[in-house]
Every structure is written in structure tokens, then in C-alpha cells.
Amino acid sequence: MIEQAIRNSVRRAYQYRCGYCGVHEDEAGTLLKIDHFRPRSAGGDSELENLVYCCPTCNRRKGDFWPVAEQVTTQRLWHPHRDHLDEHFFEHLDGRLIALTETSAFYIERLQLNRPPLITLRRTRREVALMRNGLKLAQEEQTRLRQRVETLSQALDEVLEQLAHLSISSLQPGETSGKT
Structure with missing residues (x-):
């Protein structure tokens, strides 16, 4: 059993996300599980470097997998913190993960990282990010337009003041501006 303090450290280290599927x-809708990256059955320990915060599905799919000697080059799992995952696969616009190497293809397949709910989640996250970016740009434009309106309003006040001054100074003594 993993102590609560260690569990909390792992949760924070993984930013409360599954280290495998994100x-x-x-x-x-629940706390995730603590996985031993190198399973205890293969000599793994409970040191922080060997612990991965993961969802129940990834935990079940990974199981106690650990490559045997002849599989080490192609059939292995990337460590979420030690390996640079963006060098091994990328996210397609449709939400699927695309493998860049044979090992990455194994990783995606083993953990079923292209299961429909994850594809939908990635697509939704992308759409939300685009909407947030659009909102940010709209807010920046709104601020710019407000500043422009303020500048134009000040310029209009100055012009009106000058017109009023010209109108008063152009009247001859004894004249009025009204028609009779």
C-alpha cells in the first residue's frame, strides 16, 4: 500500500492527470490510480521515479507489462516523465495519436490510446483551446477598440471646443448667432 503523502506527491507531479493518456x-470523475512503471513483479520499487498516476483503463491495459530482453527495442512503454513523448507520436487534428516509431505504435496499441472516448476528449480540448484563443483575441480587439473610441471621443471634444471658440470669436460686437 502506498502512503497518502506519496500518493499526493505523485498526483501533483502528474498534475492530476493520467501519465499515459492525459x-x-x-x-x-474519480481519483486515479498509482501505477508502478516497472512492475513489482519485474523488480520495480515504490520510489517516486517509478510511480505513475494513471486512470483505471490505462492501469488495466498496462497491467504488469515489462519487456523481455528481446523486446526492449520495440515493445516497451515510454515513461511519461523521462521520455519526451512528443518525439514519439503526435496528435492529429481529428484527435487520434499518430505513432512516429514502431515502439510508439506498440505504446499506443498496448494502452489503447486511440479509444473513442480519448479521441473525443482530445478533439474537445482542441476545440476549447481554439475557443479560448478566439475569446482572448476578441477581448484584445475589444480593448483596442475601446481605446480607439476613447481617443476619438477626446478628439471630437477638442474639435467641438475649437468650433465653439471659433463661433464665439467670429461674431462681431452687437451680433448674435440667431436669425431674426
Whole structure:
């Protein structure tokens, strides 16, 4: 059993997300599990470097997998913190993960990282990010337009003041501006 303090450290280290598929515990609706990257059955320990915060599905799919000697080059799992995952696969616009190497293809397949709910989640996250970016740009434009309106309003006040001054100074003594 893993102590609560260690569990909390792992949760924070993984920003409350599955280290394998990226699902947040809020999206999962529950606390995630602590996985031994190198399983205890293969000599793994409970040191922080060997612990991965992961969702129940990834935990079940990974199981106690650990490559045998002849599989080490192609059939292995990337460590979420030690390996640079963006060098091994990328996210397609449709939400699927695309493998860049044979090992990455194994990783995606083993953990079923292209399961429909994850594809939908990635697509939704992308759409939300685009909407947030659009909102940010709209707010920046709104601020710019407000500043422009303020500048134009000040310029209009100055012009009106000058017109009033010209109108008063152009009247001859004894004249009025009204028609009779």
C-alpha cells in the first residue's frame, strides 16, 4: 500500500492527470490510480521515479507489462516523465495519436490510446483551446477598440471646443448667432 503523502506527491507531479493518456481526474470523475512503471513483479520499487498516476483503463491495459530482453527495442512503454513523448507520436487534428516509431505504435496499441472516448476528449480540448484563443483575441480587439473610441471621443471634444471658440470669436460686437 502506498502512503497518502506519496500518493499526493505523485498526483501533483502528474498534475492530476493520467501519465499515459492525459485524462484529468476531474474528467474521470474519480481519483486515479498509482501505477508502478516497472512492475513489482519485474523488480520495480515504490520510489517516486517509478510511480505513475494513471486512470483505471490505462492501469488495466498496462497491467504488469515489462519487456523481455528481446523486446526492449520495440515493445516497451515510454515513461511519461523521462521520455519526451512528443518525439514519439503526435496528435492529429481529428484527435487520434499518430505513432512516429514502431515502439510508439506498440505504446499506443498496448494502452489503447486511440479509444473513442480519448479521441473525443482530445478533439474537445482542441476545440476549447481554439475557443479560448478566439475569446482572448476578441477581448484584445475589444480593448483596442475601446481605446480607439476613447481617443476619438477626446478628439471630437477638442474639435467641438475649437468650433465653439471659433463661433464665439467670429461674431462681431452687437451680433448674435440667431436669425431674426
